[in-house]
Amino acid sequence: MAATPTYVTIAEERLAEQTAETIQRLVSEGVHEALANGDPTLWGEDAQAEAAVRLGWLSLPLTSRELLPEIGKLVERARAEGLDHVVLAGMGGSSLAPEVICNTADVPLTVLDTTDPHQVRRALADRLDRTVVVVASKSGGTVETDSHRRVYEKAFRDAGIDPAGRIVVVTDPGSPLEQAAIEAGYPVILADPNVGGRYSALSAFGLVPSALAGADVEKLLDDAAEVRPLLARAEGNPGLDLGAALGAAALAGRDKLVLEDSMSEINGLPDWIEQLVAESTGKSAKGILPVVGADPNETDDELVAGIESGGAVTVSGPLGAQFLIWEYATAIAGRVLGIDPFNQPNVTESKENTGALLAAGELPADTPALVEGPVEVYGAEAEGAKDLREVLTRLLQAIPENGYMAIMAYLDREAAFDAPVADGASFDDMTDAWSAADPLTLRGLLAARTDRPVTFGWGPRFLHSTGQYHKGGPQNGVFLQITGANEGDLEVPGKPYTLGRLQLAQALGDQGALVKRGRPAVRLHLTDRAAGVAHLLAAAREL
CATH class of the missing domain: 3.40.50.10490 (Glucose-6-phosphate isomerase like protein; domain 1)
Structure with a gap:
């Protein structure tokens, strides 16, 4: 059976020119071959020790x-x-x-x-x-x-x-x-x-x-091995083409990477790319912010990348090849941006905050700035707000001109499927019921009310992904946490905490890291999870 071709196409003339210029510079410096051969010096002296033990993915x-x-x-x-x-x-x-x-x-x-x-x-x-x-x-x-x-x-x-x-x-x-x-x-x-x-x-x-x-x-x-020899080439190198495009676009101010995969048979690759790109590039107040599951806003700071589908950049190829291409491209983008793509200097901060909170005994019990039905609101940005709609409006208005909003839900990401559905309901009816019970629906509702990117992450999953970008990348984010009461907590055998206590400590620890940076951060605590999600979505629809 013939191998599935793997290639990168660039649809925009100006981006193609910027990419070509970047490739020319990289090739003149021998970067393409050096990376393919595992050279740890490509990202500077400070990054060399880390890179020396982080390039095994190439083989x-x-x-x-x-x-x-x-x-x-x-x-x-x-x-x-x-x-x-x-x-x-x-x-x-x-x-x-x-x-x-x-x-x-x-x-x-x-x-x-x-x-x-x-x-x-x-x-x-x-x-x-x-x-x-x-x-x-x-x-x-x-x-x-x-x-x-x-x-x-x-x-x-x-x-x-x-x-x-x-x-x-x-x-x-x-x-x-x-x-x-x-x-x-x-x-x-x-x-x-x-x-x-x-x-x-x-x-x-x-x-x-x-x-x-x-x-x-x-x-x-097999699919990854098929594309591996291309990564040493100056021409016809999909990893070099993609990395140069990502880096050149970001240097030109297009640092919001909207990932589109609606036409692809690969299911869910943007979630993996999100971690790879955000955690690798989001540091030293620089970085590329991946945006998953969102429609483009057609703003000047966006770059749409498609997996097998249209975008300013399109990456075509089977999954094994996609993994290797995006890894190589991210390493190239790190070189272009002048950052170390292999460290994650800010990830440990929230972990340390969490550990300190757990070690201190009882978690701090702040007074909510606002209580509206099953939703308690915490955070300085909510002080004096008359209702939840005003809180959400304030957060949307607080997003800087070149910034973004991140929603972070420390909840059960499967719970929406428990929503009651009438007997004999059609698939569309079931989907509507699930959507009406899903915190993820909030992303689309808020995104419809701003031309800035709105991202969504399940906590603590995102702490191992976009959490690095939130704290180490450009300081232009606005943050909305959602936590929930636990009915039926679970002991962690051999440890002095439950899962619920650990979960809340993780949320509070990350909130502390964000507030320390002076970023707007509000926490919504759902005293009844199902009712709280419904109430929150209703408020967002009324904005």
Whole structure:
């Protein structure tokens, strides 16, 4: 079978000129070949040490093949034991790629990248007797993933199931998780330590859960290997073309990257690109802001990039190739922008704030600036507001001319599907019911009332993604947090906190990091989640 062609097209004349000029400069400096050969000096002296241990992703299309026999044995064992419910406990780079791979392959995967007790309980209640859990953490100390492991270990034991037959660990060599897994008797697949989390799509982190779920991961590697030789070329190099376009556009002020995939058979790639680009470029008050699930506003600071579909830039090719092209392009864009695309200096700040809050005992209980039905409103920007509509209006008006709004919901992202639907309802009716109960609907309602980008992230998932950009990128964001009361919290075995307490501490910790930077930040707390979402959406419709 002939390989699917992979290429980048640029539809705008001025952008094509800017891209060509940038490529010419990069090629004259030998950047294309140097990157393909893994040269860690490309991003400056300060970045060299980090880059020296972060370029292993370039060879994954070949080196990851060594994992296939071991992964194949895991899959065979799971099939033989009837374990057909695959749960992935992982955050950021450990979960976003497998989610795209499995959605595109149309195979089921339950992703736990949350500390919401309702969402975790939902997963626990689903076919525990047929569940295999992949615990994936590069560092081995990710608090969310550690909590999931502890919760599932207890659930398995309570059900009379030996966790050693149900938990698979993916981590870096020498991590505390590797040692814990060995002691517990869990199968361990070690990832390449020279690959950063957001560049790990083609590593064990992407392959193990996807293969267990039923995706053809060998085909993924084949497609990436097909495009790999192109990345050393001066011409016909899709990674160089895309990276130069992203970097040149951002330098020209087009730093809002609207990702469009409506015509693509690849399902959900913009969510993965969002983390890769935002966390890699959003630092030193610079960066490219990916905007997912939104229509373009046709403003001067937008660049529309399409996956197999029209945009100023269009990237065509199969999923494995797309992963490698976007990784190479992001590294190139980092060179053009003058930043280190491999570090994440501001991610730890919110983690440290969360840890301090948990260590202090009871979480701080502030007085709300406003209470309207099932919604409590916290934050200086809400002081003196007469109602929720005024709060939302103030936030929209506070967005700078070149800024954006970020909505961050620390809630159960599956809860909308619990919305009551009448017997015999059509699919359109069901979709309307789900939309009316979904916090994500707020993004579209607020976006319709501004020409500035409105992004949406589920917390704490976004902390491992756009959270770096929020704090390290251009300081022109306005932030709206949504938290909710927990009915039926969940203990984290062996820890002095529950999932609900951890979740709220994460929200408060991140809010503190944003407020410290003087950015407008409001938290809406839903004392009744379902009623609170309905009330919030009703207020937004009235703006």
